[in-house]
Amino acid sequence: MNETRTWTSELTKAYRNIKDLYHFLGWELSPEVEDVAKLYPIFITRSLALKLKEDGPHGVLAREFLPLKSEMAPSGLMDPIGDKIHLKAPQLIHRYHSRALFTPTTVCPVHCRYCFRKNELSVSDELFINDFEKTLSYLRDHKEITEIIFTGGDPLTLSNSKIENYLVAFSHLTHIKDIRFHSRYPVILPERIDNEFLDLIKKFSTHFRTLSIAIHANHSLEFDETSKSKIIELSQTKVQLLSQSVLLKGVNDNTEDLTNLMETFHSLGVRPYYLHHPDQVRGGMHFYLPLQRGREIYQALRQKLPGWAIPQYIVDIPGGHGKVPAYNPETTQFSGQFMGKGGHILSSPEPEFFV
């Protein structure tokens, strides 16, 4: 009997046990890597496991999604972007004047090894406690907030009906004009973009001024035919599709891979939007590269791509100071007093300093 493949069944069948995964891959599993997976568990869907196998043990996908001994290094910050400083209600982070982050779930379709929340996602802390009434109450008192950004975890882990309930609630707050989702599903588990979700997106695109989905991918090898066709389906609705990528050492820290990635996004109707400098997260420092190196790569990317295909290169200043442009050819102070050995950004009293 043929099993029906749905996104929820794919989540249920995902590899969570490192031995089972390596058995499927046919690769040798070292005791050290097994220990890393105890601290930072894996979560790999069957379709991603197939892509990993094809790309090989030393490929970019293995680096993005499989444990490495380097994750045990004691460097890096537990909360690298200082989210908790700006937690205003359970599940609500208000850091920027007109927009707020809403974190309704801890669950993702994959555990990215570089994730800035890798030390928070395994424990359900106050960032994810469900108390929606407090969130609504804060929003009612803060009419300057015009955009809600669904993040997490990955917000598309929520069922369509839960997403609909949240959208209805936000649509009753007349100052909320824009809605944005940040998600890895369209690339990692594209079956999530089912007909019901497409209908939901079509319906709510008329309730808000803009409805956007920022699609997270870091390398063109992450895409397959299903993800490409689902993203094209999404692009045919009124939703605004944006790209979101992280510059990662050993994955995409070269102009050629980034050019391919931006061209892939563009060919699917996704506007290149954000290229994040990697966060200095505990357990993910092997993905970190000095800002100066990032700027060189970005400068070369600017020379290769037309203006409309160039994402903004941004960096989150540790300590909750927020995102600032990482590239400004006229600003030279950036490489000075706020950088540690090897070009690590330490902190800044005033984010405006960098702009």
Ligand code: SF4
């Ligand atoms: S999908 Fe996003 S939040 Fe989830 S592990 Fe990956 S980077 Fe982190």
